[in-house]
Amino acid sequence: MGILTEFPEMGRADLRDFKKGIDETFRLFTREYGESIENFFYPLLKFLGWFERLIVATPWPLMILILSGLVWAGSRSWGLVFGTIFTLLVVGYLGMWEDTMFTLALISVATMLCIIIGIPLGILMSKSDRTQSVITPILDIMQTIPSFVYLIPILMLLGIGKVPGLIAVCIYAIPPVVRLTNLGIRLVDKDVLEAADAFGASPRQKLWTVQMPLALPNIFAGVNQTIMMALAMVVVAALIGVHGLGQEVLKAVNNQYLALGMMNGLAIVAIAIVFDRVSQKFGKRLQKHSEVIHG
Amino acid sequence: MASQGIEVRNLYKIFGPRGKDYVEAVRGGMSKTELNEKHGHVLGLNDINISMPAGQIQVVMGLSGSGKSTLIRHINRLIEPTSGEVLYEDTDVCKMSDSELLEFRRNKTAMVFQKFALLPHRTVLKNTTYGLELQGVAEAEATERAKRWIDRVGLDGFEDHYPNQLSGGMQQRVGLARALTNDADILLMDEAFSALDPLIRTDMQAVLLDIQQELQKTVVFITHDLDEALRLGDRIAILRDGAVIQQGTGQEIVLNPADEYISDFVKEVNRGRVIKVDTIMKPEKVIADAVTIPSGSMLEEAAKKLTNASAMSANVVDSSNAVIGTITIHDTIEAMVTPATH
Numbered sequence A: 001m002g003i004l005t006e007f008p009e010m011g012r013a014d015l016r017d018f019k020k021g022i023d024e025t026f027r028l029f030t031r032e033y034g035e036s037i038e039n040f041f042y043p044l045l046k047f048l049g050w051f052e053r054l055i056v057a058t059p060w061p062l063m064i065l066i067l068s069g070l071v072w073a074g075s076r077s078w079g080l081v082f083g084t085i086f087t088l089l090v091v092g093y094l095g096m097w098e099d100t101m102f103t104l105a106l107i108s109v110a111t112m113l114c115i116i117i118g119i120p121l122g123i124l125m126s127k128s129d130r131t132q133s134v135i136t137p138i139l140d141i142m143q144t145i146p147s148f149v150y151l152i153p154i155l156m157l158l159g160i161g162k163v164p165g166l167i168a169v170c171i172y173a174i175p176p177v178v179r180l181t182n183l184g185i186r187l188v189d190k191d192v193l194e195a196a197d198a199f200g201a202s203p204r205q206k207l208w209t210v211q212m213p214l215a216l217p218n219i220f221a222g223v224n225q226t227i228m229m230a231l232a233m234v235v236v237a238a239l240i241g242v243h244g245l246g247q248e249v250l251k252a253v254n255n256q257y258l259a260l261g262m263m264n265g266l267a268i269v270a271i272a273i274v275f276d277r278v279s280q281k282f283g284k285r286l287q288k289h290s291e292v293i294h295g
Numbered sequence B: 001m002a003s004q005g006i007e008v009r010n011l012y013k014i015f016g017p018r019g020k021d022y023v024e025a026v027r028g029g030m031s032k033t034e035l036n037e038k039h040g041h042v043l044g045l046n047d048i049n050i051s052m053p054a055g056q057i058q059v060v061m062g063l064s065g066s067g068k069s070t071l072i073r074h075i076n077r078l079i080e081p082t083s084g085e086v087l088y089e090d091t092d093v094c095k096m097s098d099s100e101l102l103e104f105r106r107n108k109t110a111m112v113f114q115k116f117a118l119l120p121h122r123t124v125l126k127n128t129t130y131g132l133e134l135q136g137v138a139e140a141e142a143t144e145r146a147k148r149w150i151d152r153v154g155l156d157g158f159e160d161h162y163p164n165q166l167s168g169g170m171q172q173r174v175g176l177a178r179a180l181t182n183d184a185d186i187l188l189m190d191e192a193f194s195a196l197d198p199l200i201r202t203d204m205q206a207v208l209l210d211i212q213q214e215l216q217k218t219v220v221f222i223t224h225d226l227d228e229a230l231r232l233g234d235r236i237a238i239l240r241d242g243a244v245i246q247q248g249t250g251q252e253i254v255l256n257p258a259d260e261y262i263s264d265f266v267k268e269v270n271r272g273r274v275i276k277v278d279t280i281m282k283p284e285k286v287i288a289d290a291v292t293i294p295s296g297s298m299l300e301e302a303a304k305k306l307t308n309a310s311a312m313s314a315n316v317v318d319s320s321n322a323v324i325g326t327i328t329i330h331d332t333i334e335a336m337v338t339p340a341t342h
Ligand SMILES: Nc1ncnc2c1ncn2[C@@H]1O[C@H](COP(=O)(O)OP(=O)(O)OP(=O)(O)O)[C@@H](O)[C@H]1O
Pocket: B015, B016, B042, B043, B044, B062, B063, B064, B065, B066, B067, B068, B069, B070, B071, B224
């Protein structure tokens, strides 16, 4: 009756060989392709580096001006503009200006990357139920698997640096854009689509004149979530060598510096709130005329 | 170029994954209920044959679920037929390739929808130019052509409004302007006025008749309302369970309903506005000094003229004022009140 109290495990030696086999194979793969994969991501590295240097080198008054301009363009709200300026001044005064800029650069590039990859993927997904049923579980895994787990292969492949950090952030942050692009397109009113068909819209014309514009509020909600999730990954990204507020937080954790940790943590929160409010206001503005109201 | 007529021939539509397999059974007389119960397929259209007249309004009428929307969507092939033909200018719409079909939809047809189906993110003007934009017409020209129809349907000044800022009646005016701007030969209207209040509805019918007099498009108009059918239709086809059970002019249908279903429909109709004096006139000799009534007048008008003149009878005259028959007030009123029996 031993089988009921003791789980029938795989033999210890077999298990060890099994794990070893996988590790060895991946290591071989890394040795074989690591360099070409690194080369493949080189342009990304160049771009991120350039963007970081640009933002950090921009004089702070100019930077505040640019950022408040963007906030105004997105939200049309003076309250938000002043809130943003105030936040930036406080963050700068407390000595976190440069780190904040690094984090801003990372989040911006990660969001751009997520949009560039995520929206086409979402469109593809909306076109066929089969694609949807393949991609959905992958997205589920990306969102639920502990991020440290996929850090391992990324580290083995690319080592420590900005690009692996960026990739880790994107893996975690991309699912909402993909999901909500897909959902937004699928939710477009069938009657309106039929009208487009009746007037002779080709599939491509339908996508650009009807589906994308009407899905935009949803897509934007996805982008908003993506930004939030990217910010949540800042500390993890710092673990593998990305500059910014995240590294200060790590330093604070390692040395038990309470004030340093709190300040940098709150700076991340402040950025998150600004991003969130601006993109929500922008999303609302997009939605204004898209609601169908009869009568 | 004048609009051509549309020939619908032996058209069947069976909804379901294996519709084709059951066409023979339906031809052999299987009913909609039987097909649904035994094979789980829905009979949408059953052997439809209609010659829709060129430059006139063909009304298709029937109760909910009778297949009206299914039929009209076959004309621009928004629904694929199971078997049969839809001929326009000697080409079968059902056999067109994808690109031919796109061209056909862009250039030959325009559609107005029951629920308006406007593009909510576009202004009235941009909705109206939508068809032209798909055709690749330059923006300046498209705007100019659209403006004309926006004015014509009475939306002058609303060009920059969004659909959700307009009332239902105004939204459907946009729907109409959008369809007319395309300048297509065929105008497809699926219960276009059904969602509107009665007054606005009558108003829109007048707008349509007025425009039709000028343009003479081949219009296919769907309705479940007999008064609307009689007012607009040059010809009327009545559907039940996907089959045509009677077609003809309004008067033919009101005078000789083919079965119980149709007599139920026509019972409540104001016959005085449907039946022409020609139907009841007797080829008797000219009455001296009597009232004259033009041929083609409706009974109601004739009765009004007779009572106004306190006359018992009148002459019916043709367009050259020659007398072609006579009517009496008795016959007129009798024809107006006799309910159609089957
Ligand atoms: N895609 C479909 N799949 C299965 N059955 C359908 C489909 N579309 C329509 N039908 C069925 O075909 C029949 C005709 O429907 P249709 O929409 O043409 O009716 P209708 O005369 O336009 O009715 P209404 O006045 O309600 O608009 C109905 O029994 C309907 O249930």
